[in-house]
Amino acid sequence: MVEVSIGFVILAIILSGLLDLGRAYFIHIALEDGVGEAALYLSINPACRTAADGPDCADPNNATYRAENAGGAQVDWHSATINIDRPDPYGVGDPVSVSITYPFHLVSPFVPQFAGINPIYLGVSASQVIIGE
16 A cells, blocks of 8 residues: 555656646747747848837737737747847848747646746747848
8 A cells, every 4th residue: 555655646746747848848839839930020021020110010010929929828928038139220131030938837836846946948049031121
């Protein structure tokens, strides 16, 4: 009986770690999708980084909106940090890059105690070349 109870505790720890690992992987894929969409949009329309860049850049015609709406509903975009790097002045052939940093909070009770960190910061980036003005 003692062996079974110890085995169940170890199994619960492993399963809770796998739950967090699966969630982190899903969020990472959603962030990659968002950053790729934003970089691709900037390569076509580099003037519109955010909605504040002008009347032609109102939602959905800006890179920030594209990043936030391509990644899915599981990402809390209010806590994500989106950085857009574009040369000024810019032209065809210049690079643009977008990076997103996201604080991923672990939900299992055991893993943050073992790892000593909560949240874990996930970061993704994408670059494109400007093809239109």
